Amino acid sequence: MVKHYALPMWAMILVILWVTTTAAEKTRPDPNDPHRMARWLVASSYWAVISTTSIHLKGAPWGNVADVSDGDPINSTGVPYFYLTSLDPTPQDLAANPNCSVTFSEDALGTCAEFDAEDPRCAKLTLYGQMEAIQPGNIGFDFAKNALFTKHPQMKGWPDDHKFNVYKLNIEDIFLVDYFGGPKKLNVTEYFQKV
Numbered sequence: 001m002v003k004h005y006a007l008p009m010w011a012m013i014l015v016i017l018w019v020t021t022t023a024a025e026k027t028r029p030d031p032n033d034p035h036r037m038a039r040w041l042v043a044s045s046y047w048a049v050i051s052t053t054s055i056h057l058k059g060a061p062w063g064n065v066a067d068v069s070d071g072d073p074i075n076s077t078g079v080p081y082f083y084l085t086s087l088d089p090t091p092q093d094l095a096a097n098p099n100c101s102v103t104f105s106e107d108a109l110g111t112c113a114e115f116d117a118e119d120p121r122c123a124k125l126t127l128y129g130q131m132e133a134i135q136p137g138n139i140g141f142d143f144a145k146n147a148l149f150t151k152h153p154q155m156k157g158w159p160d161d162h163k164f165n166v167y168k169l170n171i172e173d174i175f176l177v178d179y180f181g182g183p184k185k186l187n188v189t190e191y192f193q194k195v
Contacts, residue, residue, distance in 0.1 A: 028111055031121075031179035035186055035194045038176050041104050041125050042068075043076040046151065049103045050082070050131070052093035064090045068102075069151040071143075078192050079168050080127065081144040083155050086163040091133075094167070098130040102169055106178075123178035129171040141166060 029036040047067050054062035066084060071077045080102055084091045094100060104125045106112055112122035134141045144166045149155050158164055174186035 028106075028123075031123075033194075034176050034178060034184045035190045037123055037178045038125050038174060038186055038191055039076065039078050039194045041106060041109075041123055042070050042078055042080060042127075044109050045104045047108065048080065050090050051101045051103065052090055053097050053099070054089065055093055055096050056089050062089060062093060063103075064088070066090065067148070067152045067155070068104075069147040071147045072150045076195070077147075078194070079171070081147055082131075082167040082169075083145075083148045083152070083158075083164050084167055085158075086165065091165065091167070094131045094133075098132065099128075100131050100169070101126050101128045103127075120177050120180050123176065125177075126175040127169060127171050128173040128175070129169050131167050131169055134166045134168055140168070144168060 027040075029040050031037060045068055047065055049063045050066050051061060051063045054060050056062075066082050068080050068082060070080055086092070104123075104127075105117055106123040107117035112119070115122040117124075134144055148166065155164075171188055171191070174188060174191055176184045176186055178184070
């Protein structure tokens, strides 16, 4: 005998929205709209590299891969959120100096076709700013945690004794390469106006 299980209607709608939004994220914007390209790359990415000034390497640069989300499937904000453990060097570096950069590569999305990751037609984006820990109860904490756990469901099961915390990058500078002609320095206000 085969058992049939019914999902609640809200769960089915959420799954449909997630699938259609994820499919839409794969539509690459035109390089003539660099702010939209930058927003698309952040919204579509599942991970990025956070670069800090290392305390364990006595001030040398340090890059570390971290899962990222900028919102739930319906509300992409452009703000990168992270869920980091205090056992990792990156949050330790950020506690000493919150200035950092976060780098995204379109190659990770599988949308670069035959282009190599360094080819300018394969977009790469670096956001610079100050990383801020968002404490439980503070404005934005629930949204950020939900955004991370929606995109990365495995995070829900990560051990409490590893002291994970939610972080967000307060963007001050944007550097994009997405086509021939050199890098594009983008306006932060215009970046946040794009959807």
